[in-house]
Amino acid sequence: MIGQLKGIERMVEKNRDCSDILQQVSAVKKAIDGLSKELVINGICKYIPKEEVQKVERMVERAINL
Numbered sequence: 001m002i003g004q005l006k007g008i009e010r011m012v013e014k015n016r017d018c019s020d021i022l023q024q025v026s027a028v029k030k031a032i033d034g035l036s037k038e039l040v041i042n043g044i045c046k047y048i049p050k051e052e053v054q055k056v057e058r059m060v061e062r063a064i065n066l
Contacts (some may be wrong), residue, residue, distance in 0.1 A: 001028060001029050001031050001032065001035075004024060004028045004031070005028060007024060008021060008025060008028070011024065011026075018040060020029060033064060036064060037060055037064050040064070041056065041057050041058050041060050044056055044060070
C-alpha cells in the first residue's frame, strides 16, 4: 500500500489525469478495507469458539461493506 500511495503522489505531482489518480485511490481503498476486515476478524476470533468463526467473518464483512 505504501508503494501505491507513493505512486499516487507521483501521479499528482506529474498532473496526471484525475480519472487515473482516482482509479489508484480506489485500489488503495479496497486494500485498506481488506486489511481492516482481516484485523477485525483476527482480533475477534481470538475470543470466540472455532465453530462461530465463519459466522463472525460474514458479519464483519457485511458491516465493513455498509
